[in-house]
Amino acid sequence: MTDQELLSRRERRALERESVHGPAAERRKVRIAQRARESRNARLRKLAFGGIVVAVLAIGGALAFGDFFDRPTAGATAGVIDVQSSMAGFTPSEIRVKAGETAMMNWWTDDAAVHLTGGVHTMVAPDLGLYEELPAEGNRTVVWQVPDKPGTYDVYCDSCCGGKDSPTMHGRIVVEPASAATTDRRVVG
Ligand SMILES: [Cu+2]
Numbered sequence: 001m002t003d004q005e006l007l008s009r010r011e012r013r014a015l016e017r018e019s020v021h022g023p024a025a026e027r028r029k030v031r032i033a034q035r036a037r038e039s040r041n042a043r044l045r046k047l048a049f050g051g052i053v054v055a056v057l058a059i060g061g062a063l064a065f066g067d068f069f070d071r072p073t074a075g076a077t078a079g080v081i082d083v084q085s086s087m088a089g090f091t092p093s094e095i096r097v098k099a100g101e102t103a104m105m106n107w108w109t110d111d112a113a114v115h116l117t118g119g120v121h122t123m124v125a126p127d128l129g130l131y132e133e134l135p136a137e138g139n140r141t142v143v144w145q146v147p148d149k150p151g152t153y154d155v156y157c158d159s160c161c162g163g164k165d166s167p168t169m170h171g172r173i174v175v176e177p178a179s180a181a182t183t184d185r186r187v188v189g
Contacts, residue, residue, distance in 0.1 A: 080141075085109045085121035085134055087161055090171035099178045100148045107132070108139040117159040124164075125155040125173055133159075150177040 083105050084091040097103040113119035113136035120133040123142070128149070132142050157169045164170075 079104065081105045083107045083123075085123070085157060086111060087115065087168075089157065089168045090123075090155070092171075094172040094174060096174045096176060097144075097146045099146060099150045099175050101146050101178075103144045103146050105142040105144065106139070107134050107142050109134055110137060111160070112136055115160060117163070120159055122157050122159045123155060124158050125153050127153050128155075128173060128175070130155065130173075146175060148178070150175050 081095050081097075081103065083095060085107065086109060095105070107123065109121050111121065116136055118133075119136050121136075123130060123132040123134070125131075128147055130144065132144075134140060151174075153173045153175065155171045155173050156164050158164050161169055
């Protein structure tokens with residue numbers, strides 16, 4: 001056993017100690033801690049992204065279905081005329097009815113009371129004896145006995161956006177002669 005061998009064994013031991021407790025070991029521990037932190041952050045990022053996706057889907061769904069459930073469905077019923085009142089006037093701007101029939105309208109609006117005089121939209125056709133009111137954000141069925149007066153008549157809303165004086169607030173009601181009823185008869189219950 002030479003001095004050289006003893007020295008090198010002592011050196012090896014020193015090196016081993018160094019590898020567990022020395023600066024290199026410290027650096028390794030820091031690196032391991034850093035990697036752990038990074039993978040934790042990546043997991044959190046994935047969670048956060050997942051959360052955002054779920055939130056966006058939930059909000060989108062709520063908007064889509066909120067709108068869907070808001071929309072009156074009676075308009076789809078045969079014979080019932082769907083009419084919307086808004087700041088753009090009547091939609092559709094022209095409705096067709098038969099002279100002498102009992103017409104039914106599903107009349108609705110999304111507008112808030114603050115935009116409407118007296119909190120209502122109106123449907124006014126003096127020549128047809130028609131005057132109806134629709135509460136803000138409301139929906140109602142109008143049952144109207146159409147006079148036996150075929151022709152094209154003006155109808156307007158007089159409670160918003162300039163009322164009668166605003167061209168936008170005017171629509172048309174076409175009263176078709178009862179004889180034309182055979183070709184396109186609406187069945188109204
Ligand atoms: Cu109006």
